[in-house]
Amino acid sequence: SGITTSSFVANWEAFTGANSYRLDVLRDGSSPDPNISTIVGWTFPIDGTLVIADIANDKNKSNRLITNAGEIKSTNGSSTKAASTSSWKDGMNTKWWQVTFDATGFTNITLSSQQRSSDYGPRDFKTQYKIGASGTWMDVPNGSVVVADNWITGTLSDVPLPEETNSKPDVYLRWLMASEISSNGGTVNGNGTSRIDNIFIKGNGTLPVEFVPGYENLMVTSTSTKVEGLNEGTRYYYRVRADVNGTISANSNTIQLQTPMASPLPVLFTNVNASKSGNKILINWTNKTETEVAYYEVERSQNRINYTTIGRVPPTSNGGGAAHYSFMDDAPLAKNVYRVRAVEITGKQTFSNIVEGNLEDNSGFSFYPNPVRGNTFTIKWPSAPSGQYQVNVYTNNGQIVSSDRIVHQGGALIKTISVQGAKKGTYLLEINGAVKIERKVVFQ
Numbered sequence: 001s002g003i004t005t006s007s008f009v010a011n012w013e014a015f016t017g018a019n020s021y022r023l024d025v026l027r028d029g030s031s032p033d034p035n036i037s038t039i040v041g042w043t044f045p046i047d048g049t050l051v052i053a054d055i056a057n058d059k060n061k062s063n064r065l066i067t068n069a070g071e072i073k074s075t076n077g078s079s080t081k082a083a084s085t086s087s088w089k090d091g092m093n094t095k096w097w098q099v100t101f102d103a104t105g106f107t108n109i110t111l112s113s114q115q116r117s118s119d120y121g122p123r124d125f126k127t128q129y130k131i132g133a134s135g136t137w138m139d140v141p142n143g144s145v146v147v148a149d150n151w152i153t154g155t156l157s158d159v160p161l162p163e164e165t166n167s168k169p170d171v172y173l174r175w176l177m178a179s180e181i182s183s184n185g186g187t188v189n190g191n192g193t194s195r196i197d198n199i200f201i202k203g204n205g206t207l208p209v210e211f212v213p214g215y216e217n218l219m220v221t222s223t224s225t226k227v228e229g230l231n232e233g234t235r236y237y238y239r240v241r242a243d244v245n246g247t248i249s250a251n252s253n254t255i256q257l258q259t260p261m262a263s264p265l266p267v268l269f270t271n272v273n274a275s276k277s278g279n280k281i282l283i284n285w286t287n288k289t290e291t292e293v294a295y296y297e298v299e300r301s302q303n304r305i306n307y308t309t310i311g312r313v314p315p316t317s318n319g320g321g322a323a324h325y326s327f328m329d330d331a332p333l334a335k336n337v338y339r340v341r342a343v344e345i346t347g348k349q350t351f352s353n354i355v356e357g358n359l360e361d362n363s364g365f366s367f368y369p370n371p372v373r374g375n376t377f378t379i380k381w382p383s384a385p386s387g388q389y390q391v392n393v394y395t396n397n398g399q400i401v402s403s404d405r406i407v408h409q410g411g412a413l414i415k416t417i418s419v420q421g422a423k424k425g426t427y428l429l430e431i432n433g434a435v436k437i438e439r440k441v442v443f444q
Contacts (some may be wrong), residue, residue, distance in 0.1 A: 001182060003319065005232035005259055012225045012252060015242035022241040025215035025227050027234060031341075040101045043201040044081040046328060048074030050277060051083060052432070054326075059102040059169075061284075064390055064432055065199070069095040069177075071398025075195055078151040082197035087399060088122045089111050089190045091177045096173040097196050099404060100390070106203030109161045111140070111173065113199045115148045117183040119260060120192035124178040125154075132170045133405055138162070145175065148183050151197070158202070163299070166203075170405065173201070212236070220244075224283045232259050245413035260320030266291045267342040267350040271324075274338050274357025275436075281329040281357040285340050290315060290323040298327045307339065332357065367417075367429065371442040375422050379415045379431075386410030392426040393419050393441070401427070419443070 002009040010023060040066050041055035049072055051065040065072075070087030088095055103109055117123060127143035130136055140161060147154035165171050175196065182188045215227060220240075230236060235258045242249040271286040283298055293315040299307040310329060317323040329336070330400040364382040379391070386409050393402040402419040419427075422443045431437040 002226070003257060003259060006230050007226060007228040008230070008236070008257060008259070009224055009226050010238045010240075010255070012240050014223050015244070015249065017244045018242040019221075019245060020243045021220045021223070022243060023215060023218045023220050023225065023238060024240075024251075025212040025218075025236060025238045026235050027210050027212060033129045037202065037205050039103060039106055039201045039203055040099075041201065042083075042099070042197075043079075044074075044077055044083060044197060046081065048072065048077065048081040048083040048195075050280075051330075051382070052277060052282070055086065059104060059388075062388060062432060063099060063101055065196070066098050066392060066400055066403065067095075067097050068400045069097075069194065074191075077195070077197040079198075082116070082195045084193050084195040085398075086121075086191065086193045087397070088177060088188050088192055088194055090180070091122065091188070092180050093176065093178070095172040096176045098172065098403075099199065099201075100172050101201055102169045102171065102202060102388070103165055103201075104114070104167055104169050106132075106205055107163075109165050109171075109203040110158040111143070111156055111161055111199075111201055112158055113156045113175070114151050114197045115145055115147045115175065116149060116195045116197075118191075118193045119148060119184040120182045120186060120189045121147070122177045122179070122184075122188050123147050123181045123183045124193065125175045126178045127156070127159070128174050128176055130172045131163060131164060131168050133172070134277050135172065137172075137174070137176075138239040140173075142177070155182065167358065170407075230259050232325050234259050234378050258319075258321045260289070264291070266293060266344050266348075268435075269340065269342070269350070269352040272340060272352045272355050274336070274355045275298075276357070277328070279332075279340075281336060283327045283329065283338050283340070283355075283357065284325065284351055286322055286324050287342065289320060290317050290347045293318055294343045294345050297343070298329070299339050299341055300329065300333070301337050301339075302333055302335060307386075309341075326370045329357070332387070342402045365431075365437055365439075367439065371444045372419075372422075373444050375420055375443075376416055376418045377416060377441065379413065381413040382412040383411065384408055390430075390432045391415070391417060392430045392432075393417065393422075394430065396426060396428075 016339045040053045040060035053063045070085040072083050113148040125145040127140040128137045144156050237254050237256050239251045268288040276285045296313045297309045298311045300310050301307045311327050336357050339354045342350045367379045389406040391404040427441050429439045429441045
C-alpha cells in the first residue's frame with residue numbers, strides 16, 4: 001500500500017507466536033518464483049463456443065480449444081458456460097479435446113480441468129502431451145479422468161505435467177477418449193455429449209534475485225514497514241519470514257508491485273486491436289499507465305465520423321501500471337471501426353487509435369488452388385502480422401480434419417497445408433491469431 005515513485009508500505013498478516021519478522025525486498029532478476037501464476041486458461045465466461053483463452057499471458061492470448069469430435073456448442077458449465085460436442089461414438093483413442101500453449105519462462109507446470117458427460121457420453125479420458133507439432137504423444141502421469149454426469153467427478157486439480165514441458169514454446173495437450181464405455185456404464189452413442197470447462201495451465205515464472213540495499217533479511221518488529229529509496233517505474237517484490245523464539249519460518253508468498261513514473265499520464269493506450277470471433281468482434285486494449293480512470297467506453301462507427309457507444313468497462317487497477325481489457329461486440333455490422341474512450345475521474349477524456357474489425361477480413365490473403373485436387377493447398381498472405389497462428393480445416397459439421405501451428409515473424413507468409421484423407425466436398429479453412437480469417441475451400 002501507499003505506493004509512490006520512491007517508496008511503498010509493505011504489509012503482512014501476523015504470524016502466531018512471532019517475536020519479529022525478516023523482510024526481503026527485491027528487484028529485476030531471474031530466480032524461480034514461489035508464486036504460481038496462470039499461463040493460460042479457458043473458463044467460458046460468456047459462451048462455450050468462444051474458444052479463445054479468456055485468461056492468458058501475452059504469448060497465449062490467441063490460443064484456442066479445439067476438438068475433432070464435432071461442432072462445439074455452448075452449454076451450462078460448472079459456474080458460467082462450457083464447451084460441448086456430441087460426435088464421440090467409436091472415438092476410442094481417436095477423438096479428443098486439445099489445447100496448445102507457450103510455457104517459455106515457466107517451470108513446475110500443472111493442469112486443472114473439469115469434464116462432464118451425458119448418460120451416453122464418454123466416461124473415460126486420459127490426458128496426453130507432446131512437444132511441438134511433430135512430437136510424440138505421451139501420457140500425463142496421474143492424468144486419467146473418469147467422467148460422470150456432474151462437474152465434480154471428472155475433475156483434474158493441479159496435476160503436474162512432466163519436466164519436459166518446462167519453458168517449452170510449443171506444448172500440445174489433449175484429453176483423449178480412452179474407452180467406448182459411457183458415463184452410465186453402457187456404450188457411447190451418437191447422442192452422447194462430452195463437455196469441458198475451467199481449464200487452467202499454471203506454473204512458476206521468474207522473480208528478482210537482486211536485493212534492494214538495506215532490505216535483505218531486515219528485522220521488523222511490527223506487521224508493516226515503509227520501504228524507501230526506490231526507483232520510479234520499477235517492479236519490486238517483497239516477502240517475509242516469521243521469527244518465533246529464534247526459529248525462522250519459510251518464506252511467505254511473494255507480493256509484486258510497481259512504482260509509478262513521476263507524474264504519469266492517467267491514460268496511455270497501446271495494443272488496441274479488433275479481431276473476428278465467430279460472428280462477433282473482440283476488441284482488446286491496454287492502458288500502460290492506468291490512474292484515476294472512471295471508466296472506458298467502446299465506440300463503433302461505419303464512417304469514422306459518427307460513433308455510437310456499444311459498451312462500458314470499469315477500470316481494474318488505477319495503480320499506475322499496465323491494465324489489459326477486452327470487450328465483445330455481440331452484434332457487429334458488416335464493416336466496423338472501433339475506438340476506446342477513457343474518461344478520467346476529473347472528466348477529462350482520451351481516445352485510443354482507431355482500429356478496423358470486420359466480419360470479412362481480406363488483408364491480401366489468398367489460397368490456391370480452389371477447388372483443391374489432391375490433398376494440399378497453399379496459403380499466400382503478402383503482409384501477415386507477426387505472431388502465432390492456428391490453421392485449422394473443418395468439415396461442414398464442425399469436425400476438425402487438419403491442424404497446423406505457425407509462428408510468423410511478420411511480412412510475407414507462404415504455407416502449404418496438407419489435409420490427409422479429405423473427401424470431396426466443401427470445408428472451412430480457419431486461421432486464428434493476430435487476425436482471424438475464415439474461407440470456404442472445396443476438395444474435388
